[in-house]
Amino acid sequence: xxxxxxxxxxxxxxxxxxxxxxxxxxxxxxxxxxxxxxxxxxxxxxxxxxxxxxxxxxxxxxxxxxxxxxxxxxxxxxxxxxxxxxxxxxxxxxxxxxxxxxxxxxxxxxxxxxxxxxxxxxxxxxxxxxxxxxxxxxxxxxxxxxxxxxxxxxxxxxxxxxxxxxxxxxxxxxxxxxxxxxxxxxxxxxxxxxxxxxxxxxxxxxxxxxxxxxxxxxxxxxxxxxxxxxxxxxxxxxxxxxxxxxxxxxxxxxxxxxxxxxxxxxxxxxxxxxxxxxxxxxxxxxxxxxxxxxxxxxxxxxxxxxxxxxxxxxxxxxxxxxxxxxxxxxxxxxxxxxxxxxxxxxxxxxxxxxx
Amino acid sequence: xxxxxxxxxxxxxxxxxxxxxxxxxxxxxxxxxxxxxxxxxxxxxxxxxxxxxxxxxxxxxxxxxxxxxxxxxxxxxxxxxxxxxxxxxxxxxxxxxxxxxxxxxxxxxxxxxxxxxxxxxxxxxxxxxxxxxxxxxxxxxxxxxxxxxxxxxxxxxxxxxxxxxxxxxxxxxxxxxxxxxxxxxxxxxxxxxxxxxxxxxxxxxxxxxxxxxxxxxxxxxxxxxxxx
Numbered sequence: 001x002x003x004x005x006x007x008x009x010x011x012x013x014x015x016x017x018x019x020x021x022x023x024x025x026x027x028x029x030x031x032x033x034x035x036x037x038x039x040x041x042x043x044x045x046x047x048x049x050x051x052x053x054x055x056x057x058x059x060x061x062x063x064x065x066x067x068x069x070x071x072x073x074x075x076x077x078x079x080x081x082x083x084x085x086x087x088x089x090x091x092x093x094x095x096x097x098x099x100x101x102x103x104x105x106x107x108x109x110x111x112x113x114x115x116x117x118x119x120x121x122x123x124x125x126x127x128x129x130x131x132x133x134x135x136x137x138x139x140x141x142x143x144x145x146x147x148x149x150x151x152x153x154x155x156x157x158x159x160x161x162x163x164x165x166x167x168x169x170x171x172x173x174x175x176x177x178x179x180x181x182x183x184x185x186x187x188x189x190x191x192x193x194x195x196x197x198x199x200x201x202x203x204x205x206x207x208x209x210x211x212x213x214x215x216x217x218x219x220x221x222x223x224x225x226x227x228x229x230x231x232x233x234x235x236x237x238x239x240x241x242x243x244x245x246x247x248x249x250x251x252x253x254x255x256x257x258x259x260x261x262x263x264x265x266x267x268x269x270x271x272x273x274x275x276x277x278x279x280x281x282x283x284x285x286x287x288x289x290x291x292x293x294x295x296x297x298x299x300x301x302x303x304x305x306x307x308x309x310x311x312x313x314x315x316x317x318x319x320x321x322x323x324x325x326x327x328x329x330x331x332x333x334x335x336x337x338x339x340x341x342x343x344x345x346x347x348x349x350x351x352x353x354x355x
Numbered sequence: 356x357x358x359x360x361x362x363x364x365x366x367x368x369x370x371x372x373x374x375x376x377x378x379x380x381x382x383x384x385x386x387x388x389x390x391x392x393x394x395x396x397x398x399x400x401x402x403x404x405x406x407x408x409x410x411x412x413x414x415x416x417x418x419x420x421x422x423x424x425x426x427x428x429x430x431x432x433x434x435x436x437x438x439x440x441x442x443x444x445x446x447x448x449x450x451x452x453x454x455x456x457x458x459x460x461x462x463x464x465x466x467x468x469x470x471x472x473x474x475x476x477x478x479x480x481x482x483x484x485x486x487x488x489x490x491x492x493x494x495x496x497x498x499x500x501x502x503x504x505x506x507x508x509x510x511x512x513x514x515x516x517x518x519x520x521x522x523x524x525x526x527x528x529x530x531x532x533x534x535x536x537x538x539x540x541x542x543x544x545x546x547x548x549x550x551x552x553x554x555x556x557x558x559x560x561x562x563x564x565x566x567x568x569x570x571x572x573x574x575x576x577x578x579x580x581x582x583x
Binding site: 047069071074138 | 496
């Protein structure tokens with residue numbers, strides 16, 4: 001299944017002009033607030049009308065199709081549960097609202113989101129995180145052909161976000177429908193995205209697979225310095241015998257990580273921000289850092305500030321490092337040059353490590 | 356306890372009042388809910404005209420409303436011949452008393468329901484639509500249960516109004532004991548005769564009791580709703 005859209009809509013003073021394809025998996029729509037992300041999702045769900053262009057879901061044109069016939073599951077920023085129904089009632093409501101295809105089974109969804117203990121409660125008796133999980137479950141049970149998640153974690157505190165992210169990761173790995181995920185949080189993006197669409201002032205400026213977009217120096221102005229970096233998919237290996245620390249192997253080498261909740265043999269996904277990498281032009285020694293990767297410089301991006309983004313390739317994996325213009329000149333960094341990347345320990349923030 | 360025992364005429368007035376108030380509210384509720392929804396949610400040409408029309412019985416002198424009903428539904432009224440075809444007579448009948456009470460209570464019921472529709476969060480409706488709820492299902496499964504307290508409030512206020520309605524009723528259906536004499540018109544009739552103070556007090560007592568009972572019942576129902 002896939003969502004294709006190419007739409008123009010005029011909204012209070014700005015023009016939304018977006019074009020991209022969202023295949024199965026999570027497509028994160030990333031951009032500052034006011035860049036039209038929510039309007040975009042509302043258009044997909046049919047809640048806002050498009051001026052020009054077309055939206056198709058699973059190759060069916062959505063022009064003139066009412067929201068209740070679109071089969072777009074929508075999770076809003078706030079849970080929007082029906083207050084007169086219990087959690088069970090809310091979930092059953094979604095199931096019985098007259099979709100022809102049967103959705104995911106009730107048991108699968110309640111297990112995935114661990115809703116079983118909440119079923120008899122009314123929405124007023126739920127915490128923010130619980131309510132948002134129910135909203136997610138409700139959307140899944142409506143047999144959607146596409147899911148729209150509009151900053152579903154933005155109303156939650158950091159701790160709750162960390163508790164819900166694993167549910168979303170599981171959801172991503174278990175469903176085969178396109179999920180449009182709007183956020184302006186780089187951590188969420190790095191943990192969940194299969195694809196990224198960058199938005200700026202109503203336009204989709206760049207889109208592609210997560211590993212390409214996040215390490216594309218041209219994307220840095222849209223991502224912001226903090227969000228730029230690489231997302232590495234790897235596999236947990238047995239702990240390093242000399243250090244006793246966890247080891248992750250990826251296409252390009254191995255990384256030693258402080259701690260992992262994922263057991264041996266499991267997939268792990270980590271983000272290394274560009275600002276957490278230090279470059280050297282010779283193999284350094286006598287460092288406390290555990291991870292030193294050898295790579296070849298493949299691209300540069302000079303921004304307006306004093307920094308330079310350096311893209312380099314380690315094995316099959318692209319990385320991004322941020323250094324100052326001054327050191328780039330001092331070190332004589334050039335395309336094709338071999339560099340050694342020292343990954344700071346602070347890169348491995350547990351919040352950024354997903355599965 | 357002899358002062359408590361009702362004369363047949365008084366008993367008839369009491370049961371007729373309950374019947375008139377009950378029927379008028381039951382008949383008004385669906386129409387009032389529909390009109391309240393249209394007034395709250397739809398913007399169309401003639402919106403303020405409909406709004407004014409609904410509120411007319413509230414601002415007109417009840418006698419005028421009663422007379423207008425007579426002009427419309429009396430035997431020689433505009434709709435009189437049509438009613439005759441169906442063998443219906445409204446003027447000077449208990450059904451007419453219910454119609455007069457319904458017309459007078461209608462604006463109050465519409466107001467109560469409209470307020471609760473306007474206080475609905477449209478975000479919930481959006482959510483229900485994305486879950487696949489068609490407009491009809493949305494109304495039945497989301498809007499109706501959520502505005503139920505408003506409908507209840509409208510029913511109680513309407514019931515109380517219908518119970519006490521006097522001016523339009525006496526103009527449209529007169530004051531015939533056993534047929535159109537409600538508590539209010541019975542009290543009026545009793546007041547015309549000297550020496551009926553005990554009977555008047557009794558009727559007034561029942562009138563207060565009924566209104567109070569209705570209020571209490573709605574309070575209990577509303578509380579049960581909230582507790583859920």
